[in-house]
Ligand SMILES: Cc1cc2nc3c(=O)[nH]c(=O)nc-3n(C[C@H](O)[C@H](O)[C@H](O)COP(=O)(O)OP(=O)(O)OC[C@H]3O[C@@H](n4cnc5c(N)ncnc54)[C@H](O)[C@@H]3O)c2cc1C
């Protein structure tokens with residue numbers, strides 16, 4: 001299947017329904033990773049494995065109402081509610097807002113100090129800290145950043161799930177500087193979008209840099225811990241469709257990791273059924289099931305010779321998930337594996353990249 005031209009975008013998102021919202025982690029997990037299914041109309045909006053879906057989130061209505069109760073409104077309550085729900089980032093202050101506070105306090109508060117002091121704070125808690133300053137809704141709106149759409153790696157093949165797109169999303173719930181941070185979009189999808197309510201705004205981001213090999217007989221190695229599993233579920237489903245259609249398809253090898261096997265093995269049943277039905281190879285790394293952390297890159301190194309042989313045989317190597325730590329360490333491990341097997345790692349990996357055989361979707 002090829003893409004039809006994408007007619008939906010940031011300015012003109014596709015309005016649709018959330019069909020399914022399931023927590024993938026079992027009771028007792030420290031994480032909340034969700035599987036979402038969203039309705040699409042195949043002839044209107046479609047995607048290929050490797051693409052991403054942008055979701056336009058809305059702020060928590062209770063936070064919006066509280067914010068509006070603290071400032072002078074310059075438009076009707078209804079218009080301000082819509083504006084602050086859909087357009088303005090109210091969970092994190094921009095530098096411009098701290099500069100506004102500096103100006104309104106005639107320099108009594110310095111923007112640079114405020115940025116540090118209020119790291120982690122949302123606009124409600126910041127404004128409450130300056131009860132002697134009155135803000136108008138236009139001042140807040142004009143000195144805040146826009147509420148941005150969030151990207152998610154698509155976790156389904158449209159051939160396996162016609163008229164639908166699946167996502168795998170970690171709900172952000174953390175604390176910074178004593179402040180509770182509930183990620184806007186992950187919490188919007190997890191708890192504020194009613195099923196089948198037709199008010200979800202999405203659009204597809206085409207990602208030609210993260211594609212299955214054109215030659216289906218090529219083997220693939222996929223490294224996707226945590227939500228990094230998302231595009232690989234799509235890859236595996238797509239290749240299983242080819243297998244069902246009687247095509248000759250190479251082998252699929254997935255490295256998956258998360259905290260604990262009993263609670264955090266995302267899509268376990270499905271993946272294991274593919275192991276028995278289609279020969280999917282799965283290597284897992286559950287980091288918190290033993291005293292010493294075990295990560296996907298440790299498992300890669302244990303399988304050094306086999307990974308090298310697959311690469312020598314033309315395999316494509318893919319990585320998805322955390323950019324800051326995991327993808328860097330996986331890259332180091334890949335270098336080590338190539339070196340261990342007697343090759344110049346820099347040159348070998350440069351060649352993999354140049355021939356589109358080493359692709360990353362990291363965030
Ligand atoms: C190409 C791409 C693909 C992606 N695919 C996936 C995927 O498949 N699954 C997935 O779960 N995610 C994915 N992501 C990440 C996703 O886009 C979002 O970044 C993620 O869901 C968090 O969004 P949020 O709105 O819930 O959190 P946000 O509200 O954006 O918060 C995110 C982080 O910002 C910081 N923050 C927020 N508010 C403050 C504050 N007031 N002060 C200081 N720091 C603050 C915190 O560190 C917080 O964790 C992908 C990203 C990209 C770019």
Ligand SMILES: NC(=O)c1ccc[n+]([C@@H]2O[C@H](COP(=O)([O-])OP(=O)(O)OC[C@H]3O[C@@H](n4cnc5c(N)ncnc54)[C@H](OP(=O)(O)O)[C@@H]3O)[C@@H](O)[C@H]2O)c1
Nearest residue numbers: 170172225226227228257258259287295296322325326329
């Ligand atoms: N603040 C950050 O630096 C950071 C980084 C990544 C993800 N996140 C956020 O965490 C949430 C959940 O993300 P996620 O579910 O996709 O998974 P994740 O947090 O990336 O965790 C998945 C697995 O990767 C392990 N891991 C941690 N460091 C690693 C490394 N250097 N190399 C390889 N594996 C490593 C984790 O182990 P342990 O947890 O046991 O160490 C866990 O077993 C998301 O909201 C994401 O945005 C934050």
